[in-house]
Amino acid sequence: xxxxxxxxxxxxxxxxxxxxxxxxxxxxxxxxxxxxxxxxxxxxxxxxxxxxxxxxxxxxxxxxxxxxxxxxxxxxxxxxxxxxxxxxxxxxxxxxxxxxxxxxxxxxxxxxxxxxxxxxxxxxxxxxxxxxxxxxxxxxxxxxxxxxxxxxxxxxxxxxxxxxxxxxxxxxxxxxxxxxxxxxxxxxxxxxxxxxxxxxxxxxxxxxxxxxxxxxxxxxxxxxxxxxxxxxxxxxxxxxxxxxxxxxxxxxxxxxxxxxxxxxxxxxxxxxxxxxxxxxxxxxxxxxxxxxxxxxxxxxxxxxxxxx
Ligand code: HEM
Numbered sequence: 001x002x003x004x005x006x007x008x009x010x011x012x013x014x015x016x017x018x019x020x021x022x023x024x025x026x027x028x029x030x031x032x033x034x035x036x037x038x039x040x041x042x043x044x045x046x047x048x049x050x051x052x053x054x055x056x057x058x059x060x061x062x063x064x065x066x067x068x069x070x071x072x073x074x075x076x077x078x079x080x081x082x083x084x085x086x087x088x089x090x091x092x093x094x095x096x097x098x099x100x101x102x103x104x105x106x107x108x109x110x111x112x113x114x115x116x117x118x119x120x121x122x123x124x125x126x127x128x129x130x131x132x133x134x135x136x137x138x139x140x141x142x143x144x145x146x147x148x149x150x151x152x153x154x155x156x157x158x159x160x161x162x163x164x165x166x167x168x169x170x171x172x173x174x175x176x177x178x179x180x181x182x183x184x185x186x187x188x189x190x191x192x193x194x195x196x197x198x199x200x201x202x203x204x205x206x207x208x209x210x211x212x213x214x215x216x217x218x219x220x221x222x223x224x225x226x227x228x229x230x231x232x233x234x235x236x237x238x239x240x241x242x243x244x245x246x247x248x249x250x251x252x253x254x255x256x257x258x259x260x261x262x263x264x265x266x267x268x269x270x271x272x273x274x275x276x277x278x279x280x281x282x283x284x285x286x287x288x289x290x291x292x293x294x295x296x297x298x299x300x301x302x303x304x305x306x307x308x
Contacts, residue, residue, distance in 0.1 A: 005111070006110050006111055006113075006114040006281070007284075008281075008284035008285045008287065008288035009288055010114065011110075011114060011117075011281065011284075011285040011288070012026045012285055012288045012289050012292065014114065014117050014118065014121075015027045015069055015117065015285075015289070016069050016289075016292075017069050017121070019069075019070075021069065021070065021071050022293075022296040023293050023296045023297045024069075024071045024293055025065075025289055025293060026069055026288075026289040026292065026293070027067065027068070027069060027285075027289065028065040028066065028067055028068070028082050028084075029065075029068060029069050029070055029071040029073075030065060030066050030068065030070065030071045030072065030073050030075070030078075031063045031064055031065030031066070031082075031252050031257070032063065032064050032065075032198050032201060032202075032249055032250075032251065032252055032255075033061065033062070033063055033249060033250040033251070033252050033255025033256060033257035033258065034061075034062045034063065034064060034201075034205075034210075034246045034248065034249050034250075034257075035059070035060065035061055035062070035246070035247065035248050035249075035250070035256075036059070036060060036062070036209065036210075036244065036245045036246040036247040036248065037057045037058060037059045037060065037245055037247075038052065038057065038058050038060060038085075038087070038214065038242060038243070038244050038245075039056070039057045039242050039243050039245060040052060040053050040054060040055055040056060040057075040058070040241060040242040041055065041240070041241060041242045042054060042055035043239050043240070043241050043242075044166070044216060044239060044241040046168065047166045047168050047174055047216075047239075048166035048167060048168060048270040048271060049167060049168060049169050049269065049270040050089075050093075050095070050166075050268045050269065050270030050271055051089040051090070051093055051268065051270075052087055052089055052093075052095065052268065053241060053270070058087050058089055059087075060085050060086060060087050060244075061085075061086045061255075061256045061257050061260065062083060062084055062085040062086065062246070062257065063082075063083070063084045063252065063257040063260075063262070064081070064082065064083055064153040064197075064201065065081070065082045065083075065084070066078035066080070066081055066082070066197070067079060067080035067081075067082065067100075072194070073194075074194045075194065075195060075196045075197035075198060076149070076151075076192065076196055076197070080100050080101055080102065081100070081101045081149075081153060081156050081158075081197070082098065082099060082100050082101070082158065083098075083099050083153075083158040083180060084096070084097065084098040084099070084257070084260075084262035085097045085244075085262075086257075086260050086262065087268075089268060093268040093269060094266055094268060095266065095267060095268045095271065096260070096261070096262045096263050096264065096266040097160070097262070097264065098262040098264055098282075098286075099158035099159055099160055099161070099179075099180065100158065100159060100161060101147070101149075101156050101157065101158060101159070102140060102143050102144070102147070102159065102161065103139075103143055103157075103159045103161065103177075103179070103231060104139045104140050104143065104159075104161060104228060104229050104230065104231050105140060105161055105228045105229050105278060106131070106134065106136075106137040106140040106141075106229060107134055107136060107137060107229055108136060108226075108227045108228060108229040108230075108276075108277075108278065109277050109278070110277055110278060110280075110281035112134060113278060113281070115130065116130055116134075136229045136230075137229065139229060139230060139231040140229060142231075143231075150187060151187035151189070151190055151191070151196065151197070151200060152184065152186075152187035152188070152197065152200045152201070152204070153197050153200070153201050153210075154182055154184045154187075154200075154201065154204055154210040154246075155182045155184050155185055155186065155187060156182060157179055157180065157181050157182065158179060158180045158212075159177065159178075159179045160177050160178045160179065161177070161228050162177075162228045162264065162274065162276050162278060162279045162282075163175050163176060163177050163219065163225035163226070163228070163274050163276065164176060164177075164267070164271055164272065164273060164274060165225075165271070165272040165273075165274060166216075166270065166271065167269075167270050167271065167272055168270075173272065174218055174219070175218070175219035175223070175225035175274065176216045176217060176218055176219065177216075177217050177219075177232065178214060178215060178216045178217065179214075179215050179217070180212040180213070180214055180215075180244060181212060181213045181215055182211075182212055183211040183212065183213065183243075184204075184210065184211070187200055188200060188203050188204045188207070189203055201249060202249055205246070205247070205248060205249050209245045209246060209247045210245075210246040211243055211244065211245050211246070212243070212244040212246075213240050213242075213243060213244075214240070214241050214242055214243070214244055215238055215239070215240050215241070216238065216239045216241055217232060217236050217237070217238050218236055218237040218238075218239075219232060219236070220232065220233065220235075220236050220237075223236070225274045225276070226274050226275045226276045226277075227276070228276055228278050228279075259294075261286050261287065261289075261290040262286065263282075263283050263286045263287065263290075264279060264282055264283060264286075265279065265280075265282075265283040
């Protein structure tokens with residue numbers, strides 16, 4: 001199927017599939033709410049005027065999740081794990097971030113991303129043919145070949161994938177990507193069951209906080225900030241900007257994260273979006289998914305279907 005300009009509705013129709021789980025996200029449906037604070041060390045304040053990067057702590061609501069449309073899927077079968085965060089520094093300064101375990105996407109435009117999702121649904125032969133036809137997937141495939149999924153949300157790395165601009169006090173912009181790098185290096189359980197990652201996190205948080213370093217990587221000359229499929233070289237400048245400390249969890253059905261749309265274009269002063277077309281497509285699709293699930297929750301699944 002050739003789709004020249006994929007709409008948010010088409011994306012969400014494809015992602016939700018035949019079976020609609022009313023009231024849940026159409027992608028990354030299974031997750032768990034977390035809360036805690038980010039403690040900034042002040043090292044990014046010279047590059048971004050965002051309040052959150054001044055020295056000190058900012059609380060957040062977040063969500064760990066696994067990719068897919070099914071809110072009861074087996075944790076360890078999902079190819080991608082995710083971390084989303086929402087910071088509210090003041091009434092006018094909010095930041096929503098949604099990160100995944102791969103450092104890059106397989107493709108750099110929404111149309112190809114849509115075709116990749118179609119190929120994934122069609123099966124192994126279709127996806128092999130898709131990657132053969134898309135040489136730009138090389139960096140993603142190299143990551144996939146070396147990636148070893150762990151038995152814990154707390155021991156994974158989560159990446160912005162898309163680049164953004166930091167804007168300093170004088171208005172100067174610098175392109176960056178970021179990642180959250182785990183301090184923990186081994187799971188507290190080795191469970192294999194359906195909710196293994198969720199249970200491991202709950203057991204871990206009963207004993208200790210879960211800590212990640214927040215690391216920014218600056219684009220170098222020749223790095224295209226509008227192409228999320230291309231890995232930047234390892235020697236780029238990196239700045240560790242502070243610690244993300246997760247201290248508590250809540251079930252997603254009753255926790256605050258369930259009603260948040262982690263739209264990656266909700267940005268505070270001091271952070272700006274690049275022209276990466278995947279970023280725009282994400283924002284539109286998240287809004288459409290949010291529109292559907294919010295309506296279904298309001299109408300308890302009944303009338304909700306009529307709103308699709
Ligand atoms: C065109 C490409 C993409 C599309 C169409 C898409 C679509 C979606 C949709 C519809 C949702 C559910 C939103 C909601 O109801 O709140 C979602 C969730 C999510 N997406 Fe994407 N996505 C794309 C690319 C990406 C990329 C590149 C990343 C990682 C950087 C990512 C990370 C996430 C995460 C972490 C969530 C879950 C957020 C949460 O916990 O609520 N997505 N995506």
